[in-house]
Amino acid sequence: MSLSFVVALLVGSPAQAEDVHSYARLNQVSTPHLDLNLTVDFEARKLKGHATYTLARHDETTQLYLDTSDLTIERAELLVNDQWQPTKFTLGDVHPSLGRELIVDIGSVAKKVRIHYQTAPTASGLQWLTPEQTAGKQHPFMFSQSQPIHSRSWIPIQDSPALRLTYNATITTPKDLLAVMSADNSLSDERPGTYEFTMPQPIPPYLIAIAAGDLAIKSISDNVAVFAEQYILDDAAWEFADTPAMIETTEAMYGPYRWDRYDLLILPPSFPFGGMENPRLSFITPTVVAGDRSLVNLIAHELAHSWSGNLVTNASWRDLWINEGFTSYVENRIMEALFGERRANMELALGYQDLLGDLERLRPQDTVLNIDLGTRHPDDVFSQVPYVKGQLFLVYLEQKFGREMFDKFLRQYFDDFAFQSISTEQFKTYLKRELLDKKPNTVAMSKINEWLHEPGLPEDAPKPNSDAFAQVEQQMQRWLKGGQLQTDAWTTHEWLHFINNLPLDISANNMARLDREFSLTESQNSEIAHAWLKLAIVKKYEPARERLRSYLLTIGRNKLVSPLYRELAKTPDNLKWAREVYEQAKPGYHPLTQTVNEALLYGEN
Ligand code: BES
Numbered sequence: 362m363s364l365s366f367v368v369a370l371l372v373g374s375p376a377q378a379e380d381v382h383s384y385a386r387l388n389q390v391s392t393p394h395l396d397l398n399l400t401v402d403f404e405a406r407k408l409k410g411h412a413t414y415t416l417a418r419h420d421e422t423t424q425l426y427l428d429t430s431d432l433t434i435e436r437a438e439l440l441v442n443d444q445w446q447p448t449k450f451t452l453g454d455v456h457p458s459l460g461r462e463l464i465v466d467i468g469s470v471a472k473k474v475r476i477h478y479q480t481a482p483t484a485s486g487l488q489w490l491t492p493e494q495t496a497g498k499q500h501p502f503m504f505s506q507s508q509p510i511h512s513r514s515w516i517p518i519q520d521s522p523a524l525r526l527t528y529n530a531t532i533t534t535p536k537d538l539l540a541v542m543s544a545d546n547s548l549s550d551e552r553p554g555t556y557e558f559t560m561p562q563p564i565p566p567y568l569i570a571i572a573a574g575d576l577a578i579k580s581i582s583d584n585v586a587v588f589a590e591q592y593i594l595d596d597a598a599w600e601f602a603d604t605p606a607m608i609e610t611t612e613a614m615y616g617p618y619r620w621d622r623y624d625l626l627i628l629p630p631s632f633p634f635g636g637m638e639n640p641r642l643s644f645i646t647p648t649v650v651a652g653d654r655s656l657v658n659l660i661a662h663e664l665a666h667s668w669s670g671n672l673v674t675n676a677s678w679r680d681l682w683i684n685e686g687f688t689s690y691v692e693n694r695i696m697e698a699l700f701g702e703r704r705a706n707m708e709l710a711l712g713y714q715d716l717l718g719d720l721e722r723l724r725p726q727d728t729v730l731n732i733d734l735g736t737r738h739p740d741d742v743f744s745q746v747p748y749v750k751g752q753l754f755l756v757y758l759e760q761k762f763g764r765e766m767f768d769k770f771l772r773q774y775f776d777d778f779a780f781q782s783i784s785t786e787q788f789k790t791y792l793k794r795e796l797l798d799k800k801p802n803t804v805a806m807s808k809i810n811e812w813l814h815e816p817g818l819p820e821d822a823p824k825p826n827s828d829a830f831a832q833v834e835q836q837m838q839r840w841l842k843g844g845q846l847q848t849d850a851w852t853t854h855e856w857l858h859f860i861n862n863l864p865l866d867i868s869a870n871n872m873a874r875l876d877r878e879f880s881l882t883e884s885q886n887s888e889i890a891h892a893w894l895k896l897a898i899v900k901k902y903e904p905a906r907e908r909l910r911s912y913l914l915t916i917g918r919n920k921l922v923s924p925l926y927r928e929l930a931k932t933p934d935n936l937k938w939a940r941e942v943y944e945q946a947k948p949g950y951h952p953l954t955q956t957v958n959e960a961l962l963y964g965e966n
């Protein structure tokens with residue numbers, strides 16, 4: 362018997378042994394299929410029903426370990442000889458970031474297990490909005506955000522990205538609401554109140570998603586449609602009109618889109634992320650519907666996950682860069698192919714600056730790609746590192762091996778690992794065999810290890826720059842000396858670079874002058890407004906105060922609000938003001954936005 366086999370027996374299969382964020386024991390018994398039956402109860406703010414798993418037994422075990430968080434487990438049943446019979450279960454202690462393990466007796470012959478349960482109104486992976494909190498004001502809205510480990514707050518599940526499962530679901534909602542899932546949504550306008558879904562491709566648990574609300578539908582093409590509240594439907598369909606072209610472009614570079622339809626769901630402004638790559642139905646913040654298609658790299662990003670992330674998946678949350686680094690790289694390639702190098706370079710340069718900020722802010726050990734999380738909650742360590750450092754690593758490889766060779770490698774990678782989850786170690790082995798060894802003496806394994814296992818950036822890392830931004834900087838110098846800015850040709854990107862790089866000793870006069878000429882305080886572009894408001898806090902530019910308040914009260918996308926709260930928390934007066942605004946905004950914020958910003962405003966930093 363080989364040593365590694367003995368080790369595998371003792372600690373579980375390699376991928377599983379590495380996932381410290383799940384109680385699942387996938388090497389003993391796994392759950393390749395889920396049948397979900399849930400009722401959406403807006404009064405109680407609960408999902409109620411049952412989850413039925415098909416069992417795949419890999420050894421003699423008679424227990425199934427599931428992850429739960431904040432769930433009430435009512436009873437468990439087994440399917441034996443086509444009959445449902447009750448079975449015993451126990452719940453473990455509550456772990457602050459992992460939730461509670463649920464251990465179900467599954468005997469040795471049952472083919473299926475069923476758990477009857479309810480969620481809690483405080484479920485970390487769900488947000489419940491009252492009618493008043495929606496744009497239409499008539500109907501409530503609810504949605505899930507499962508990545509990274511929040512599926513367990515609405516489904517008892519083997520909540521590890523090392524698992525893949527198919528699912529069917531029956532969802533009951535109040536009448537007049539439409540339910541959608543990360544599955545085969547129908548484009549019908551009817552609202553029967555009961556909806557059936559199938560997801561035939563095996564996906565990791567964090568990609569199970571649901572939303573219900575007063576949704577309307579508009580097609581962009583044969584295989585792309587937008588789901589949204591009526592108020593934003595036409596604007597969103599216009600904003601994202603290039604989505605079909607993005608799909609074609611990505612297919613040409615990296616192989617077929619394997620998920621049938623690609624639809625977009627526009628969420629209320631409290632959606633905590635820019636986007637979430639739920640398969641067949643990306644969830645999208647309304648804050649990117651800017652009116653000028655300037656923020657559609659977000660769609661390129663979520664679409665890119667259909668290859669990197671959803672098709673080839675990180676085996677654990679320590680390997681998140683395998684999802685986000687590859688996706689940021691692919692996103693930028695899509696943008697370059699469709700909109701040209703100038704725009705792609707600007708977007709990469711903006712990301713690079715954000716990364717440099719995070720590298721300064723974070724502890725060195727948290728700037729490692731293959732990060733050691735321990736049992737910390739992955740949400741607590743969210744940063745640009747897996748995104749932009751991961752992307753730069755791939756840009757580095759592209760530059761060393763040439764685009765042609767690197768594209769071929771990537772395309773093969775997506776085929777070879779399609780519908781599988783892989784760890785950083787597995788990636789390294791593959792990289793060595795399929796790229797490094799094919800052009801010896803180009804990049805040494807020690808360099809790869811530096812990228813993946815060392816903090817910060819290697820000395821010879823690419824340093825993205827942009828000619829367009831160099832021109833912005835020249836203009837800025839002239840303007841600071843009293844000259845005029847020529848901004849007619851500026852896009853959102855140039856504005857962001859300009860605002861982000863204004864000297865910190867800029868005079869109050871110059872702030873006011875900018876605002877007078879360009880109405881930055883009133884900018885309706887969520888990113889430009891964010892950059893300006895952050896500067897306004899630093900510069901104590903008081904005319905922006907009320908806009909800052911309304912911004913924090915209407916937007917819940919964490920990336921746009923938390924840097925503002927972080928900046929406000931730096932002075933006692935601002936902190937006091939920020940707490941007041943936060944308390945008013947809190948009922949409209951998602952649980953994730955609440956947790957992160959309460960740590961900033963009430964935590965001990
Ligand atoms: N999958 C992520 C969001 C995520 C990552 C949620 C990790 C929880 C844990 C999504 O694809 C994403 O990266 N969104 C970005 C998009 C941006 C980089 C274009 C966002 O929300 O800002």
Ligand code: ZN
Pocket residue numbers: 662666684685688
């Ligand atoms: Zn992503």
